[in-house]
Amino acid sequence: xxxxxxxxxxxxxxxxxxxxxxxxxxxxxxxxxxxxxxxxxxxxxxxxxxxxxxxxxxxxxxxxxxxxxxxxxxxxxxxxxxxxxxxxxxxxxxxxxxxxxxxxxxxxxxxxxx
Amino acid sequence: xxxxxxxxxxxxxxxxxxxxxxxxxxxxxxxxxxxxxxxxxxxxxxxxxxxxxxxxxxxxxxxxxxxxxxxxxxxxxxxxxxxxxxxxxxxxxxxxxxxxxxxxxxxxxxxxx
Numbered sequence: 319x320x321x322x323x324x325x326x327x328x329x330x331x332x333x334x335x336x337x338x339x340x341x342x343x344x345x346x347x348x349x350x351x352x353x354x355x356x357x358x359x360x361x362x363x364x365x366x367x368x369x370x371x372x373x374x375x376x377x378x379x380x381x382x383x384x385x386x387x388x389x390x391x392x393x394x395x396x397x398x399x400x401x402x403x404x405x406x407x408x409x410x411x412x413x414x415x416x417x418x419x420x421x422x423x424x425x426x427x428x429x430x431x432x
Numbered sequence: 433x434x435x436x437x438x439x440x441x442x443x444x445x446x447x448x449x450x451x452x453x454x455x456x457x458x459x460x461x462x463x464x465x466x467x468x469x470x471x472x473x474x475x476x477x478x479x480x481x482x483x484x485x486x487x488x489x490x491x492x493x494x495x496x497x498x499x500x501x502x503x504x505x506x507x508x509x510x511x512x513x514x515x516x517x518x519x520x521x522x523x524x525x526x527x528x529x530x531x532x533x534x535x536x537x538x539x540x541x542x543x544x545x
Contacts, residue, residue: 423475
């Protein structure tokens with residue numbers, strides 16, 4: 319079982335460049351999430367998608383866009399990267415409607431913006 | 433608003449030592465509480481959870497008890513192993529946070545043989 323797969327694992331961008339982080343899950347989950355992880359700050363929610371066709375802003379959405387391409391895939395786009403977006407990005411999925419069901423995480427994408 | 437506070441790390445212990453990682457929370461109502469673990473180079477995975485006061489979550493020798501009176505959910509293990517070296521995150525979920533997880537900053541645990 320692959321679970322949640324994120325690509326790429328590492329990326330270096332120059333300020334102003336754009337890129338898309340890809341995420342796919344094979345667990346038939348309705349809900350998908352994008353987080354960023356910064357030292358000493360835990361995880362912060364960027365965007366989430368409760369179901370196919372819907373997306374909502376999280377705590378730190380500025381500078382990002384998302385697309386829920388289908389039930390499996392949820393991508394995160396940086397249109398014009400900034401050094402403040404240097405971080406580790408995690409995609410996660412969850413069964414919808416089960417309040418306490420766990421989040422399943424990918425292994426992360428480490429992004430550096432110079 | 434809701435928040436989670438964890439003890440700062442890193443926490444360094446010898447193998448077979450007793451572990452406590454403190455977690456306290458601020459929330460209205462009755463949140464559900466979680467511990468997630470992140471092994472090096474991996475994503476987070478659920479370690480244990482508790483959904484109501486006085487519940488005890490347990491898994492892989494780790495335990496945590498939901499204490500509403502002290503708003504705490506401390507993680508404990510009686511005898512740690514080198515393989516327990518990881519970053520541990522405390523989190524809560526409640527109606528007030530629109531059912532999204534609110535995360536602590538994480539505590540890095542280092543176990544020396």
